[in-house]
Amino acid sequence: MKQVNLKIDGKDVTVPADWTVIKACHQNDVDVPHYCYHPDLSIAGNCRICMVGVKGMPRPVVACAQPVAEGMEVSTTGKDVEEARKGVMEFLLINHPLDCPECDQSGECKLQDYSYDHGRDHGRFHEEKVRKSKATMGPHVKYWGSRCIVCTRCVRFTEEVSGGGELGVIYRGDRSEIALFPGKNLDNPLSMNNVDICPVGALVSSDFLFQSRVWHLHSNPSVCADCSVGCNSRVDLDAKNQIKRIVPRQNDAVNKSWMCDHGRLSFDYVHENRLQKPKVHGKDATWKEARRAALDLLSAPGSVALISAWNTNEAMQSIKNFLSSENPSTRIFGYGNTVEADLVFPGFTISGDKNPNCAGMKQVLGIGDANASLKALAAEKDSIGCLLLVNNIPNFQITAELKSILDRSQNVVLLDFATGDLLRYGNVAVALPTLTTFEKSGSFVNRTGLTQTFDAVMEPVTYGMPETEIVAALRGDRVAVGNQR
């Protein structure tokens, strides 16, 4: 791409010729306020807050719709620019209900932010405000019309990214509001992105509504584990170590600014049905007792390890290394959630592979197709000495194939974070509690081959340990047990 040179606030910058002024500013750490502009949507140019001065132009222009040009001199400050922004801020707020105390967006609202930066300290509007409707747009999205600034980000999102075109603008002028087209419902799997991109409190999440004030939350970056896309996410927790919501982080190489509703909402398993403590033959045990019991079983001849594609690269590698020294005859197989067809939208794809680390499994364990590997093991008839089952799949439902494998295993050592089907099925001799992806660090390889690392976003809610630490402890035990012998 051809590059052009321009000056932003006196600083020389070089950017590709097809960029707009706002992008050039943002990429060079110059803040330009914006509502309707979104880097992953088309340009609407309707909010008019992003006005900047361009030398040679009679009046400020909107930076989002202004292409860069060679030798251009942009100023993001100055009397003209400030006056224009101040005017727009005032217009935006005259019909706004100013109901911040009861608004979910409060604390992360662009109207609040820019009001501090560019607004007036008092209102000059003493007339009656325009009132607009409230609506339920879909199962996860509600609409507060009066707060809406009609930036049309949501309309463009449904047209350009999710593709359903459910939303449109109705009425004219200051009566304009967002509405569903007749017979449509905002129930597509990407609907909650509309909540994120809404710069004000007009579109809010039904799931997060009135759950917490955002300034009581603390946020940590993570990677979504719900499919092989590996969306970069941000997990918001309250003071009680409870996950309140998950929102996307922008990463143009993976998920742009988007994330599917399923990925945002699947965190209930962190707080429900957890395996709190190690168990030996169904009874609670100490970690030491459980580890020793496991060590005894794992050395049995004809043992098999069955590792799900929900495990991190680190877990897979450490288990593989441990088994090769502990019981080199152990064969390793893989499994995972069933793979469905991808859900393809005009601007986003939700992977049908509902496992985060199939690609990592291939790299670390050399198992290319997890479920084919499971089938191969299920097809065998020989008795299994000890089955080391490393599950970590949330809400896992036991399959017939897995049942047949469990049935012919003399003993099962289970590593899992939940008291699910597997534990109930019966012949689990030792169960060691592990942690969810939110509570441990590690890395996944997504479907494009990109390795993404993540850290724990929260304190563990159980006495569980990450697989790597369990393996390290088992190694330590082996040394101790060996010395005793």
Place this chain on the structure above:
Amino acid sequence: MSESPLNSPNGAMVPFTPVILKHIHEAGSHTLDHYVARGGYETARTNVGKTEPGSLVKLVEESGLRGRGGAGFPTGKKWSFLAKGTGKPAYLTVNGDESEPGTFKDRHIVEKDPHQLLEGVILTCWAIQSHHAFIYLRGEFILGYERLEAAVREAKARGFIGKKIFDTDFDLKVVVMRGAGAYICGEETGMLSSIEGGRGYPKIKPPFPAVSGVFQCPTIVNNVETIACVSHIVKNGAAWHKQWGTEKSPGFKIFCLSGAVKKPGVYEVPLGITMKEFIEVYGGGMIEGRTLKAVIPGGLSAPLLTPEMVEKCTLDYESLAGLGSMLGSGGITVLHDQVDLMSAIYNTMRFYHHESCGQCTPCREGTGWLEKLAHKFHEGHAHEGDVDLLGDVARNMRGRTICVLADAAAMPMQSYLQLFRGEFEKRVHEPAYTERKRTARDEITPAAKRDTVTQGGPDVLSVGMGMDRI
């Protein structure tokens, strides 16, 4: 209608008889037979497929024809900007969404001489090598739509429109579309959005329509009157057109006269005649017992002219621009001395509030605010400081939006404030003023009769053609 002798640029006195409106009073003027009998479609027949398209563009450029929709951009120049070699089809879109209050000229062309428009469309399409023309009509023009549709059918039956027109290899499709009642669809890019089937939101320029217009293809947007001029210019030549008017505003134009004059109506006159002459001679002067207070010269959005400015004003683009106003669409509304300006400005603001599309923040919110403030002045509830606030809000709206609707609303407000600030301040200090004024208004036109008054009547509510019923 009297002939108007006037100085042409070369100093000669050239008499003028109407050109475009010449036949509108004749019975059956809207039919093909009538049009052909007076030599219609001959210009198209002799030019399409025979004349070099570029030379037609040059001819129109030489004639100095300027767009009649309001902005007055030179038509030939606009045509020459049409992007070529894009591999995309070029479109002609004719803007007949005439909804500027005080303007009612295109309606007469469409209703009474639609074939004149169609011949202009054929010649323009040949000149810009477009095979597809849209004529976008204001939705309320029901008779106009029926007649234009009928005219297209007749012309198609004769082979003037359609495949291989006039037995040449040139194909031309003409589609007549109706608006759904939005003023903003008369804005050129708003009209393009509407033609595309979208909400009538104006588009960001650049790219200009000549590069990327309707369906992202190169598009020429012209007003109905502009296109109607084309066949006459092609027939008679550029010099013929330039014998009227001034050097920079050559030719003739249709003006719509309404308000407190004896003979309101539609008049076609050479550009450059004096406003005074236009009102006195064509409009028959002020109605009895009234004197001139102000003139809205170019549609409702044009800044006002005071009587002193009217004395100096001539009807051409430069003179009005020099007076801080604009020729616009040629809708001239005359306000008499007893017009309640607060009522007039409130009515004006109500119109723009109602018609703002709501896309850009300053216009969406500002038009409503101006209306509410103007209403306070109208009702006598305004406070100290509201006069300055009006000016501030109007200033914050100007030049800050995608299209010029915000400017169209802010300009009259600013001009009322600039020229008649005293009337606003009177309302702040004398709340009882409103009551007195209302009584006076009822004396002029009793309330019962007021609803039936249309444009041209002496009542103040005629400002903006009965907008208060919207």
